[in-house]
Amino acid sequence: MTTPSTMSLAVARVRDRRRATGFARRTADRLGVVGCIAATILLVIALAAAFAPLVAPYDPDYPDLLASLSGPSPAHLLGTDALGRDILSRLIWGSRITLAGPGLVIVIATVVGTLLALLAAWRGGRTDTAVAWVLDILFAVPGIVFALIAVAIWGPSLATVVGGLAIAYVPYVARVVRGASLRERRMPYVSAAWLQGQSGTGITFTQILPNVQPIVVAQAVSSLGFAVIELAAVSFLGLGVQPPTADLGLMVKSGFDSVLRGHPAEAIAAGTLIVLIVWCVTVIGDRLTSSARSMR
């Protein structure tokens, strides 16, 4: 007979009660105070980016060459860049790609990685070995190299870079999800489903996947931070998003030239926003990871 200690039971009971309340409350509990702050900031940035046409004060691409490199003023809150474009408007529009690009990378990597991991965990044996092999090889190559190879083949564009990075992120998701799935696979409830005569696919998607889902989400969000940085880096190198499209990585690059001329506003603004986005994503990812762990 194994009795969990009374205290953990009591605490668990209280946690259950909390779990029973709504989705918002549950999420807030998982994120904690700092996580909630990070989520709020990220939500504001995302909303601003989503409604950029409504929110941005100027057309991000409209050059006002007479007002180039002007400092912050009531007309241009963060000043203008070398071509006289409003920096704030470009930040808002740039956030679109800076969020959507890595978002797409992670969505693709998560779907592919999770499917691979579930397949490997359920089939085991040779399938598992083969998947582990592929993952190890992918692991050995830095993400940015994939992006560069993709660019070398298909030429510089956002789509190419996103595709390349997506492949690079598959093993990060797959490794974590495979480990978690193998753990779940050994649980009696999975044996019970097997004994009921449920099919392998059925067990994988109705039994195992719902139980590893918190880990999948946590890993995806954690990887998102890295993807933001890497995509910005590729843009900075001029291989991703092409000018004149507004993108934070590109803004750091074009602002970089102005820094030497004594006008750091653009580089600082774009750099700060990247850091802020990455910080938010990382904090949320950390919180989700630790709460996913504590559930087991």
Add this chain to the structure above:
Amino acid sequence: MTEPLLRLDDVRATLRLRGGEQTLLDGVSLTIGEGESLGLVGESGSGKSLTTRAITRMLDPAFRVTGEIAFDGASVLSMNPAALRRYRSRDVGMIFQDPRAHVNPVHRVGDFLTESLVRDRGVDRREAERRAVVLLDEVGVRNPEQRLRQYPHELSGGLLQRVMIASVLLAEPRLILADEPTTALDVTAQSDVMAILEEQRRARGLALLFITHDLELAAACCDRLAVMYAGQIVEQGEHVYEAPSHPYTIELLGARPSIDERVDRLPVLRYDRATHELLKAEAS
């Protein structure tokens, strides 16, 4: 009357939570005299394990504990850190349900047994090992010298629990707190471990607080019994098993299947929280 070795007087433990409080120990009073054994019996959630934690002040900080816990006349709840450390390491010894969770798996059995003697009491290493060997032998561990060099995972559950008993005895405490020490063991190992614990305890005149869900086992091993329900002791005394008087105890005894006779249907406990509250209200 002389002060008993351990005295709990109206001990309450309240868990403070967002949106309210929960009282998990609700006025527990008990005493254990020098060399006496008390069986604290209850089902899961009754508060029996919390009571042992309260006695050693190892409750989660989220609990607020009130009432009086006195060991040999000294108030446990007001001990300073140094006194508390001394009390935990010298005065009480603890044996748990799962010995494996309470030993460091990468340390050899010998290191586990002698560590605190050498570190805290300044006993010479050789001397500590000699004492450990003697004790292992006394608790029925064969080839004690060889066992000292083994790792915990090489020992069976019953053997490891006997090693735990030896480690507690080595510290020469005055009170042993045993929290479901045989629950994870087979019946024959249970009988073995309890027999050894009783033998050694009596030989040394140690007091014992024996926590268990098994009324029959507690009755066989202890001088007195206390039955817990919902954080309260509903009944205690020397003849609780032979002549139970509280409805909960009576029903609990009836619900357990017997090895001697088979009944058509087992009587099911009708005693629940509502009954408990009602009886409580009537009593006060």
Add this chain to the structure above:
Amino acid sequence: MNRTHPVERTGASGGDPIVVARGLRKVFPGPVKDDPVIAVDDVSFELYPNECLAIVGESGSGKTTVARMLVGLETVTEGELSVRGESRAKGVKHLADRRRWAREVQYVFQDPYSSLNGRQRVGEIVATSVALHAGRGATRTEARGRAREILDSVGLGERFVDKFPHQLSGGQRQRVAIARALAADPAVIVLDEAVAALDVSIQAQILNLLADIRAEREVSYLFISHDLAVVNQISDRMIVMEQGRVVDRGRTAELLADPVHPYTRSLRAAVPRPGWKPVRRERLAVQATA
């Protein structure tokens, strides 16, 4: 008191055994190479329709391994194991066979915490099982309705249907596990220490429930347990296992009333009961043979 006579019960149903095990053997690769662990060695037994057979033993006796081999959770190293004349010793390959097996033998695990999917609602857990075994044509609504009936029959009313397992007590969870097993309408239910993790008060309820189920329908139990008192309450016949081998067998009431084999004697002698005192293992054997 109305005592059940196991002789009558098995005698009445009679017929061919559902489960037959002959010379069953299971060898696990040991921690060290070329040092295999023999978990089950030359075990034979029959399980007849509508009876409860207990396999009793201490940890490491191999009793759970026997049960797991019966349902295909472990492969059979050697020997014959058949259900209704069909051999199960070769293991299961096809999904259709697995489903058919499930309708013959169901399994209830010891730990009701980990044997239920924490992310499925109680109704859904049982409905999934119903849908798998109801045959073609059963709609989702029908499966749900049937699941409600089964849950109701194990004492879990309407209000439990939409609950998650973590909102239930240990006893209620074990009821869900039993309901899931009943959903397949099996001939045999393996109960692997199914009441061992429960409080005494809950244990009594589940044991009564198991008796009620047998009163209502024809079903056999293979009851794996270390607890002789529980075994005495529920089983008609028992076999005693020690270190992978069957050392004793017979009618439960007779075997426990007057154990002959030294191991059965020492097991019985170790059970706490009125007037009992714990004794050391060496003396347990002595006392048992005296």
